[in-house]
Amino acid sequence: MGGVVELERVGPLQGYKLRIVQEVLLALLAKEASHGYQLQARLALALGPLGGALNAGHVYVTLGRLEKAGLVCARRVGQADRPDRKVYELTAAGRERVHEWLADTSWPKPAPAEFHLKLVAAAAAGLADPVRLIDEQRGELLRGLREAQRAALAEPAGSVAGLLLEGVVLRLQADLRWLEECARYWNATKG
């Protein structure tokens, strides 16, 4: 399980494709059956600015996969002056999957192993100065924090997207603190 939306490496020539985590859509359908565009709207509302790059296409692709897996079923609904639209609703299997997902308490990986290893490797091989790497990463994170913070402040009070942004800010803060520790360590090792 990754984030809500994950990059799927589908091949060096095809770039990255968005993949919405299936369980999220299942959960959104638990209350009532919905159209695809309704689901997208609700996702956009919940994600706020972070949902900027999300569009209907990603939603429909995932819904298609879920239908193939037998977790949702689609019905055609006739409309007077528009082409037919599909309405999606949960199957029993789908509902069971949702309950499993809600009860699951696993959390995204907390260990920044990749960056840590980057520093170790760079130092060992003498490829780059770890302190410089840290400084540059810090700058990036700070810029990101700035953006996230600005976005969070711009949200109206009580907005649910604001809560997500707060989470981004706090995580970046924690990461920055860790980078400070790294800097101290790698400075000492160097000097």
Add this chain to the structure above:
Amino acid sequence: MGRLLLIYRLVAGDVRRRPVQSALLLVVIATTATTLALGLALRHVAQNPFARTRAATKGPDVVFEGQLRAGDHRTVTAGALWKVPGVAAVGGPFPLAFVRLTDPGIDVAVNAEGRTSAPAAINQPLVTAGQWVLRGGAVIEEGLAGALGLHVGDRIHLRGQSFRVAGIALQTEQAFYPASSSGLVWVTPGDAARLASRSDRLGYGVDVKLANPAATDAFFNSPAAMNALPGTVIGKSWQSIQKDDYRVVTIDQKAMLIGGWLLAMLAIASIAVVVGGRMTEQTRRVGLLKAVGATPRLVAVVLLAENLLLALAGAVVGLLGAWLLAPSLSDPGRGLLGTPPAPPLTLTSVAEVALAAMAVAMAATIVPAVRGARMSTIRALNDPARPPHRRPRLIAVSARLPVPLLLGVRLVARRTRRTVLASVSLAIAVTMVVAAITLQQEVDVREQGHNAIALTGLLNSNSVGGRATHVVWILGAVLVVLAGITVIFTTWATVIDAQRPTALARALGATPRQVSAGLTTAQLLAGVVAACIGIPAGLGLYQLAGGSVAKANPSIVLLIAVLPCTLVAVGLFTFLPARAGARRSVADALRSE
């Protein structure tokens, strides 16, 4: 043993960390101890020494002093007196010469009485030093000797003639000098005659003993008594002599009693300021000590030890000061038997002062220790003992004033109780000073009045008043010093207490001079209130003490001038602490790390 060492270390560390505060506390306690000791030393009342002297010298019940007109050389006899009913015995007549005793720096009118070496039946002065009269020698009355600092063997000049001081004696035929305006010396009859012959007035003295010593009034009412002697005669009863003697003592004692009360009140106010200032920080210390694991009992012991140390040190210094000062407040009972100049410090008074100092230490310890023991450690650490007051009207008013006044008024409004205490101390000092001024004025008036009248041997209040004013001015000076020290301490306590707001004011743009002016203004405001209370209080006190404001008629200008003088004095005392307070490091006060 380790416990004692720990306590010692804690106490020593704290005293070293706050040297100025500890020193000020010590000084206040010392001054208080001095005043207390002085008050105790001067408390002794002459235990009716007049009666004892009278008994010892076989003192007369009535004394006559007569003057013959110039050229009248008849011999005086006292035979007629023996026939007056009620008379038991008559002594004299003794020749009396009215001369001046001169020496470098001395010029006093004295009566030189001629006496034989044979003891008289009544009124035989009691020699306390040296011997009785001999040729070329003079015996000096005890009060005169004490006032002029004469000893046996000194040389004096009576009307230019040189005499040797043969002895010093006590008597009750006249009030002792300076209760009496002229002193008394005894010489041989031959010397007296020689002294008298140079002047144009011959005098004589006659002593009378009555069958009933209390019947002096009846005696004076009988025409036979009053016409028994030639020339101009003045008679005095022993009761009036006693009254004059005691008047000096009483005035002095009254002055010292009042002064003593004022000193005690001022001492209490000063101690209250000091103790109040210390309680704040002591509560915090209690919290700190508890936080590091000290039991409440250990905490109380540490606090007590520190306060006791300072209080006892202050008491020692104070007693030393009293020992040095006491001689200048000379014994009022001189000249009367049975009142040897009391040693200023008896063992009991030392013990009493030490006890008082310890009581102060206990009082200063009990409140913070109890509060600390009861309060939770966190609260003791964080909360100040008393948050500052808020006075909206004063704050609003101060906004309209220039910056120094703004700061001063707000500082006053913050800690009303301390300002009130400072005002009280100053008011007490001002009261004493005003009383002293009024007394001086009354004495001056009387002096002027008396210089117009020739010396008649009647007691005039000049010398009496002089002594009393001397005493009152000294006490006034002590009060002023104590009040001044209180002002210094109050200023410093304000500096410490308001260090964050004053540092803030400086960070926001107040110059150091404005801040120190503000600190001074806070004290000056107390001074204004003090003067306004003190001037009428001083007059009232003087009236209550038995003086007469109407007679003294102190000049209004002088009284009103007390106000600016008070302000100047307060300003002088505040100047240094305020300046120091305004120049403390802003960053240190505002830093949070």
Add this chain to the structure above:
Amino acid sequence: MSAQALCKEYGKGAGLVRAVHGVTLEVELGESVAVVGPSGCGKSTLLYLLGGLERPTSGSVRLRDSSLERLPEAQLARLRRRDLGFVFQAFHLVDELTAVENVELPALLAGASPHAARVRARELLERVGLADRASHLPSGLSGGQQQRVAIARALANEPLVVFADEPTGNLDSAATTEVLRLFEELHANGQTLVVVTHDERIAATADRLISMRDGAFVDETKLTGGSSRRLSAMTGLEV
């Protein structure tokens, strides 16, 4: 304002502490600078040196055309009154004054009329969103509100530079957001800010970030530039 080779030492001999050591810095008008570093690295001392609250052992500080280290105390005070504003970690509001009385204090100290000072104080409280708390004492205000009053006070005399020493040091997360918002607004309005902080969120509001360690500058990072594209990159949304 600029500082050259600033140096501040305490103590002597073996007890010598170099709080600030050879710091050189320039701040442009309208810029927002954050100074970060571990505690005890001398950032607060640097701030006090720049603001004229302490005198440097050596080096110079210039504000516009005046050299701060050469001015006598009285003139420094006047300069602070006119051109500088301070915000402290412990707020340092006067306990017995209400919010509006606290805010009008710098104006009163500068000699403004009580009426004008009061009007301006109310304006500033309005600006920081505390107009309804004007007559509250500091004890009746939350930490975030107190700091906002302190910020309003710092703005009373329209200063050139506002110095903030760990403004969110004593605040919880929610209060920090309030203060954060204010700082962003001030910066957007062109106020020059120099902030000392160890809170990354405050640091992120600045244009320029300077790191200090053991009294000396270690690093400088420019934070301007960047687009929303970066935000999406942080959360892994990339098409």
